[in-house]
Amino acid sequence: MTIDPYNLSLADQPGLILVTQQLSEDNYHSWSRAIRKALNAKRKLGFITGSVPQPDPTTEPEKLENWQCVNDVVSTWILNSLATSLVYTNSAAKLWNDLKDRFQHGNGPHVFELKRDLMNLCQGTMTISQYFTKIKVLWEELNSYRPVQCNCGDARAMQEFLQAKYVHYFLMGLDESYSQIRGQILLMEPLPAINKFYLW
Template sequence: MAADPPPSPSSNAASPFFLHPSDNPGVVLVTQLLFGDNYHTWCRSMTMAISAKNKLGFVDGTITKPASTASLFSSWLHCNNMVISWLLNSISPEIAASVLYVTTAFEIWTDLKERFSQKNGPQIFQIQKSISSLSQGQLTVSAYFTRLKALWDDLLNYKPVPMCSCGAVTLLNSYVQQERILQFLMGLNESFASARAQILLMEPLPPLNKVFSLVLQEEPQREIFVPPPLTDAHAFVANSDSLRPVKTFPKKDRPICKHCGCTGDAGQDSDYPAG
């Protein structure tokens, strides 16, 4: 009796050649399309989405195109075209038109990387400039921290922390965390000066999330009324009052009695002394 043939990889849910019934060419994997200047954030989102579909090998080159006579060729072609459709749905129409006739998902992925991942210098400069100029202002502590963390994560895409097995990477991560804590504390409003001073006196500094939690606990106690700035009309009135001349009245000479020559009280203009 002949042995049963091995199951097809396309029917195995753990295989990269497997396609779920919900997978179709019209699926949009990410909400933000690639327009060029957002390549790094788009690339990260797409990498996670394609990895979740177990199709990362089709874009990073680890799953190569088999020979046309190989048993896997049909399954590879099916999955490759599916991934190409997902990529085209996730980039702007102008960019999609430039890669429409590329035959493999790996070639499209490589082409996009070569075109849009080279502008690291200006992007890093802009992100670091935004980090240095960001302050809490009218934002809540939570909103301010969220914006700052988004900039940190964006910067990490351009300047990833190197991975190694030595202890240097631990020291480097500690330095990055300390730098972020200082950036967060520097941007807080002056009403948090006391909490900031207490945190800076801690040795060693607590983790970043702990620092955020400590500052967040102080926020309800910092609702201090700040008087609104003077409007132009108010400023004009204030300036007018300060520049208004003071009225002065001439001093009256004290009257002199014509009869005896004595000096009388001011306001009395009589030819005879009182009494």
């Protein structure tokens, strides 16, 4: 069943706040990811990616009116999560690209900090559950900075490599009282997914 991208429910009001975090100089990447997920959940992601383009006014005037209505709603949703506004843009896609150009800076320093935090993270006084949650948050944020993987044959090997790296980070920071279990896990070939051995 094809979903009509121009469909708006009663809940899709212009005043809706899609994400609670406001865009700032320091959080563009996580903010844009949250907005994209929220728009995708509402089947409106195409208005910022350009996959729902503006119809031709000469051949589709009625469709253009519907597009403009939904485009304005999507633009307003984005503006609702900004501390400052860019109200003079005429399309959600242009607004999105303007924000990307303005706020997306090099991620190198932040990626470096995340990797350093992962390498230095130790269980210490945390429970296994707390430690697992902390490392999972860091790992997922770091993962969000990686480029989208292609569907080629190497994608699976890369995913397995990254999962093994994740497991290693987790095992390195475990308290020494888990050294026997850690040793048993490291002898496994291939290494199990972190979610499986976490339950041991």
